[in-house]
Amino acid sequence: MTGLIHLGLLGPFADAIDFILHQQEARTGQTLVGGPDQVLDPTLQHLKVTFLALGASLAVALPVGVVLGHLGKGELFAVSIGNAGRAIPELALIAFVAAFIGVGLLNVTFALAVLGVPPILTNAYVGVSQVDRNAIEAARGMGLSDLQVIGRVELPLAVPTIMTGVRTAAITIIATAAVATLAGISTLGDLLIGRNVYGDEGVLAGAIVVAVVAFVIAQSSGDDRDSSEPGKSATAAGDDGAEEDFGRPRQ
Amino acid sequence: MTAAVAQFAPLLAQTEIHNRAEGEASCVAQNKAFCLDWALDNFDRYTTPLLEHLVLVVVSVAMGFLVAFAMALLSHRRRWLVPTFTGATGVLYTIPSLAFFFLLLPVTGRGTDTAIIALTAYTLQIIYRNIVAGLANVPVESREAGRGMGMTHRQLLWRVELPLALPEIIAGLRVATVSTVAIATLAVFAGAGGLGEPIYQQLDFKTNIVIAGGLAILMAIVFDALLVVALRLLAPWRGREPASARRRHRLATLRRAPEAA
Amino acid sequence: MEAGHQAASVSYRDVTKRYPGQTEPAIRNLSLEVPAGEICVLVGPSGCGKTTAMRMVNRTVEITEGDILIGQTSVRERDPAELRREMGYVIQQVGLFPHRTVADNIATVPRLLGWDRDRIAARIGELLELIGLDPDMRDRFPSQLSGGQQQRVGVARALAADPPVMLMDEPFGAIDPIARERLQNEFLRLQAEIRKTVLFVTHDIDEAIKMGDRIAILKAGGRLAQYATPAELLMAPADDFVEDFVGADRALKRLALMRVRDIDLWQAPLAFVGQATGEVRAKLDGAEVPHALVVDSERRPIGWLSETDLARETVPQRPDSGPQPILDLDDVMRDALADLLQTETQYAPVTDGDGRIAGVLSVEIISEFLVSPEAKVEEHAAVERPTAE
Numbered sequence: 001m002t003g004l005i006h007l008g009l010l011g012p013f014a015d016a017i018d019f020i021l022h023q024q025e026a027r028t029g030q031t032l033v034g035g036p037d038q039v040l041d042p043t044l045q046h047l048k049v050t051f052l053a054l055g056a057s058l059a060v061a062l063p064v065g066v067v068l069g070h071l072g073k074g075e076l077f078a079v080s081i082g083n084a085g086r087a088i089p090e091l092a093l094i095a096f097v098a099a100f101i102g103v104g105l106l107n108v109t110f111a112l113a114v115l116g117v118p119p120i121l122t123n124a125y126v127g128v129s130q131v132d133r134n135a136i137e138a139a140r141g142m143g144l145s146d147l148q149v150i151g152r153v154e155l156p157l158a159v160p161t162i163m164t165g166v167r168t169a170a171i172t173i174i175a176t177a178a179v180a181t182l183a184g185i186s187t188l189g190d191l192l193i194g195r196n197v198y199g200d201e202g203v204l205a206g207a208i209v210v211a212v213v214a215f216v217i218a219q220s221s222g223d224d225r226d227s228s229e230p231g232k233s234a235t236a237a238g239d240d241g242a243e244e245d246f247g248r249p250r251q
Numbered sequence: 252m253t254a255a256v257a258q259f260a261p262l263l264a265q266t267e268i269h270n271r272a273e274g275e276a277s278c279v280a281q282n283k284a285f286c287l288d289w290a291l292d293n294f295d296r297y298t299t300p301l302l303e304h305l306v307l308v309v310v311s312v313a314m315g316f317l318v319a320f321a322m323a324l325l326s327h328r329r330r331w332l333v334p335t336f337t338g339a340t341g342v343l344y345t346i347p348s349l350a351f352f353f354l355l356l357p358v359t360g361r362g363t364d365t366a367i368i369a370l371t372a373y374t375l376q377i378i379y380r381n382i383v384a385g386l387a388n389v390p391v392e393s394r395e396a397g398r399g400m401g402m403t404h405r406q407l408l409w410r411v412e413l414p415l416a417l418p419e420i421i422a423g424l425r426v427a428t429v430s431t432v433a434i435a436t437l438a439v440f441a442g443a444g445g446l447g448e449p450i451y452q453q454l455d456f457k458t459n460i461v462i463a464g465g466l467a468i469l470m471a472i473v474f475d476a477l478l479v480v481a482l483r484l485l486a487p488w489r490g491r492e493p494a495s496a497r498r499r500h501r502l503a504t505l506r507r508a509p510e511a512a
Numbered sequence: 513m514e515a516g517h518q519a520a521s522v523s524y525r526d527v528t529k530r531y532p533g534q535t536e537p538a539i540r541n542l543s544l545e546v547p548a549g550e551i552c553v554l555v556g557p558s559g560c561g562k563t564t565a566m567r568m569v570n571r572t573v574e575i576t577e578g579d580i581l582i583g584q585t586s587v588r589e590r591d592p593a594e595l596r597r598e599m600g601y602v603i604q605q606v607g608l609f610p611h612r613t614v615a616d617n618i619a620t621v622p623r624l625l626g627w628d629r630d631r632i633a634a635r636i637g638e639l640l641e642l643i644g645l646d647p648d649m650r651d652r653f654p655s656q657l658s659g660g661q662q663q664r665v666g667v668a669r670a671l672a673a674d675p676p677v678m679l680m681d682e683p684f685g686a687i688d689p690i691a692r693e694r695l696q697n698e699f700l701r702l703q704a705e706i707r708k709t710v711l712f713v714t715h716d717i718d719e720a721i722k723m724g725d726r727i728a729i730l731k732a733g734g735r736l737a738q739y740a741t742p743a744e745l746l747m748a749p750a751d752d753f754v755e756d757f758v759g760a761d762r763a764l765k766r767l768a769l770m771r772v773r774d775i776d777l778w779q780a781p782l783a784f785v786g787q788a789t790g791e792v793r794a795k796l797d798g799a800e801v802p803h804a805l806v807v808d809s810e811r812r813p814i815g816w817l818s819e820t821d822l823a824r825e826t827v828p829q830r831p832d833s834g835p836q837p838i839l840d841l842d843d844v845m846r847d848a849l850a851d852l853l854q855t856e857t858q859y860a861p862v863t864d865g866d867g868r869i870a871g872v873l874s875v876e877i878i879s880e881f882l883v884s885p886e887a888k889v890e891e892h893a894a895v896e897r898p899t900a901e
Contacts, residue, residue: 012357086429087471091436091447092464099457100284175347179437182454192353192440200356207353211346218345396607399572399679400621400669401597414611488611488653 016204033198034205039191043209046177046187050217052109053173057116058166065124069158070150078125085118090176094183103184111183115176116169123165127158167221174214178206188213279458286458294462296449301466303363303444307435308470311367312428315374322375323382328404333383340376348373348434352441361442370435374427381423385416418489421482425475432471436463519709520583520676522546522569527578529564529734537576538564539734546726548583548676549707553724555714557757561734562713566679569711570596582677597621600670600678600708604685606662608654614640614665615650621673639668642702660691667699671706678710684719696722717758721746721768722844729754742769763882770845772862775881777871780805780859783817787827792817801859801872806831811868813838813861835861841870849878 018024023035068074097111131154139153181189191198191206198206271288278286319340326332346354351369359365389412397407439447446463453459482489523546529539539561546552554562567573569580571592580587587595608617615636622632640647643664654662663683670678684692700723703710714720720727721742729737729745731753738750746762746769749755759765781795783804792804804817806827815831837851839862852860852875864870 083429083475086426087433087468087475089433089436089446089464089467091439091450092460092467095450095454095460096464099282099455099460171345171347175349175434175437178347178349179440182451189349192349203353204357207350210350211354214347214350215342215345390605390607390610392603392605392607393609394607395572395603396601396666397609397620399570399596399601399603401593401595401599401624402620403593406624411609411611415609417611486611488655 012200012204013208015201016208019198019201019205020209033202039205039209042186042188042190042206043213045185046174046189046210046213049105049109049112049177049180049185049187050170050173052105053112053116053177054166054170056109056113057120057169057173060113061117061120062124062162065121065162066128066150066155066158069125069128070146070154072129075125075129078122081118082122085115085122088115090115090172091179094176094179098183105185108177108180108183108185112173112176112180115172119165119168119172120162121165123161123168124158127161127165128154130161131157163221167218170217170221171214174210174217178210279456282455282457284457285461289458290462297446297462297466300444300446300448300463301470303448304432304435304438304446304467304470307363307366307370307438307443307445308428308431308474311370311431311435312374312424314367315371315378315427316424318371319375319378319382322379323386324408326383327386327408336379337376337383340379343372344376346372349437349440352437356441363443366435366438366441366443366445369441370431370438373434374431377427377430378420378423381419381426382416385419385423386412388419389415414486417486418482421478421485425478428474428478429471432467432474436467518676519548519707521548521581522552522677522709522711523581524565525579525581527565527568527580528576529561529568529573530576536733539568541578542734542736543578544728544736544739546709546711548709550725551703551710551712551723553712553714553720553727554730555717555720555727555757556730556737557732558715560730560732562715562730563681565730565734566681566711566713569677570599570601570679572596597624597673598675598677600667600673600675600680602666602670602678602680602683604682606666606683606686608662608665608669610654613651613653614645614657617654617665618669618672620669625673627673635672639671642671642705643668644698659687660695663687663691663695664698667702671708676709678708680710680712682714683712685714685716699723718765718768721765729757764846766882767846767849767878768844771841772839772843772845772848772873773841774845775873775877777862777873778859778877780861780872782807782811782869783827784809785814785827785829789817789822789824789827792827793822801874803859805835805861805869805872807869810866813863813869816859838863839873841865845878848873849875 019034020039021036023032023038065078068078093111093114094108097107101107101110128150135153135157136149139149144152177187178189178192180187181193188206188210191202192210195203275286275288275292279289322332322336322340326336348369351372352365355365355368359368393411393415394407397411402410435445436447436450438445439451446467449463450460524542524544527539527542528537530537542565544552554565556562564573568575569582569587571587575588609620612620618636618639619632622635627635636650637647640650645661645664645668649657649661654665657665663686666683670680684695687695696719712720712723714723724742726739726741727745728739731737737757738745738754740748740750743766745754745758746766749758749762755762778800780801781792781799781804783789783792783795783806785806785808796802796804804822806814806817808814813835814829815835816833817827818832821828821831837855837857837860839848839851839860841862841864848860851857852873859872859874861869862871862873
């Protein structure tokens with residue numbers, strides 16, 4: 001019985017993989033769909049618009065966030081932007097840009113960059129403003145100029161936090177780029193929304209590729225290094241009767 | 252004079268209505284940025300999507316919280332579970348919701364369930380991480396005093412650690428809720444309706460986008476505010492901290508889980 | 513005070529603590545008896561094991577070998593959580609629960625023990641009074657209290673269930689010296705009323721001498737160097753280590769054990785307001801203290817007479833010099849000496865409990881006393897000498 005279920009589940013996924021690998025006849029019976037070429041194109045477009053948008057976000061958000069963090073000013077702004085950015089409804093944004101500004105690569109990139117700026121800005125601010133004061137003092141004392149302090153001390157130390165922000169931005173952008181088809185460019189959304197043309201296998205194939213792309217990019221732009229949380233307590237081993245070492249030096 | 256006006260009143264009224272309808276029609280035809288009249292007349296179109304959206308958000312965040320909370324309790328005294336759980340929730344977070352919807356389709360079919368599962372999965376990482384971080388940030392001396400006075404581990408958890416972790420837990424819930432409101436606009440693609448549906452149905456009608464999008468943003472703001480109020484009610488001692496301590500705490504929270512503003 | 517549990521004695525019987533992976537035990541064969549109702553101070557250099565030794569009593573550190581008895585019961589036979597609820601536990605950082613009011617903090621253990629609400633409320637009121645805190649502070653949160661106030665709440669919280677034994681780990685360590693001295697005095701006053709058995713850990717030998725009825729000096733490895741009363745410790749240190757640890761200024765430290773009343777005071781000629789200065793001048797000849805002290809009709813000091821004052825007809829109401837510092841018979845001698853030195857006064861009037869003049873103290877008197885053969889303090893109780901390492 002379970003075997004059948006497994007096959008049942010595997011079925012659609014197997015079909016989807018098949019779709020990616022082999023060209024086949026379309027639902028409508030008129031064209032050939034599927035196959036690596038046809039899947040590659042939208043994938044590349046998807047990646048292209050993702051990187052363009054990420055680049056634009058970085059270009060805008062990083063300098064602003066770093067400078068504000070360096071000066072220690074504008075905390076309310078930096079934090080609020082992060083909060084506000086999260087509240088932007090993705091579909092509404094794409095539709096809004098398409099309807100009010102226009103369709104096409106440039107406009108979509110703009111929309112996606114709008115989504116990418118808040119997390120990067122907030123994280124850049126937090127990362128830089130939280131750099132150990134001592135390190136900065138020492139650098140200043142050694143005669144480093146402001147710019148050098150930023151470049152050689154603050155930025156490097158803020159990189160993990162900033163990368164977490166980039167990761168968040170990347171995930172959001174990749175996710176939203178999937179509906180950018182509605183705004184006139186070709187991305188993996190073509191497959192996702194094009195059930196009529198590509199069939200269920202095509203849709204699922206598109207979903208798999210999107211997930212894989214997101215995964216790869218997320219992993220490469222900083223992993224979850226938060227397992228070493230500050231303030232983590234020392235272990236209280238086992239249950240009653242065992243040692244309760246609260247991590248203080250033994251006296 | 253008044254008699255003359257009175258004679259023309261019905262005519263004036265009629266003209267007024269006619270003009271308004273004309274104005275509305277022309278506004279729509281020209282697809283202006285926002286047609287107020289149309290919005291007022293057709294607002295009931297949005298009630299069902301609004302309610303659907305509400306349900307999606309509330310159920311997803313609630314379930315996400317329950318699951319994440321259970322995970323946090325499990326890993327509280329078995330620290331070796333933390334990296335595993337963090338990794339697992341991280342993977343779920345990485346998968347774009349849209350893709351998640353479609354990946355689930357063969358398994359759960361079109362409909363609200365699919366959307367809810369995907370949305371719930373998306374919230375797990377932030378909520379779990381915040382609960383764990385909140386618990387880890389309980390002052391060591393409070394823990395030590397509690398144990399030294401004779402609290403069992405369970406009593407310590409429920410009477411001391413969880414209450415003190417509440418601010419950070421609620422911060423995580425805020426982020427999760429706001430994000431879910433935004434992402435749920437895509438739930439239309441899973442066949443679950445929501446505010447994405449009116450948008451998808453009339454992609455070029457500007458007023459429509461403004462209304463649906465605006466409602467989503469409004470919902471996010473309201474939920475956020477509600478959670479802030481909830482925090483003040485549940486954690487009355489927090490307002491008493493000196494401002495400098497609160498600021499430090501807030502930035503520290505941001506640094507550790509930067510989405511947890 | 514509500515009649516609570518009788519204080520219980522604490523006995524260490526050959527206690528050893530070994531941590532896994534370490535060759536040397538942290539505590540080696542520690543035996544000592546703390547009689548009920550006394551403060552035993554565990555003191556020693558960093559790492560000697562004093563905190564570990566204390567924490568084995570409530571099993572926040574587990575005993576490897578040996579046993580600790582509270583009264584007649586072994587701690588190893590009790591469930592740890594239950595055991596701890598019967599002891600007061602005060603740590604250096606206090607560890608008040610930030611999310612609970614002062615009243616709730618204090619009520620922690622009574623609630624764990626299942627007391628009913630009225631009893632708890634009454635007890636909180638009692639304790640607030642005992643530690644000298646305004647009843648209005650009940651509903652404040654710890655973040656709204658000063659460091660000293662937090663410490664006091666910590667002590668109240670430890671006393672809440674009226675435990676027979678109190679464990680205090682550097683309880684006053686994190687406060688400024690002025691507040692610390694005040695808290696020490698208040699705790700001693702408290703202890704005089706409630707007489708708990710207290711195990712007190714500190715690294716400060718002066719605090720140990722001030723607070724302890726008995727002092728256990730520990731060396732590295734938790735070995736007992738000496739277990740004695742403060743006086744014994746100062747008079748007869750057991751070995752070089754103890755002598756070094758107590759410090760070269762043992763003589764001065766002895767002053768912490770004395771009160772002003774323990775010494776023979778000098779007498780100054782007294783002058784009353786309105787008295788003829790001629791009479792006063794007559795008294796000054798051959799007096800112990802060559803200055804006249806003006807007192808009121810109740811014999812309370814008003815000030816010292818200067819030469820200018822004496823040149824007048826009668827003793828003025830306001831003499832040139834004020835009476836400060838005015839000492840009390842019950843002042844600790846060390847504090848009195850500090851006052852004298854600080855105000856650069858040669859003579860200070862000493863009053864009794866009603867403010868009436870009892871005599872005059874000077875630095876000279878103190879230093880004479882220190883070198884005299886009478887400087888042997890009488891309070892030598894027979895001390896149980898533990899098996900020395």
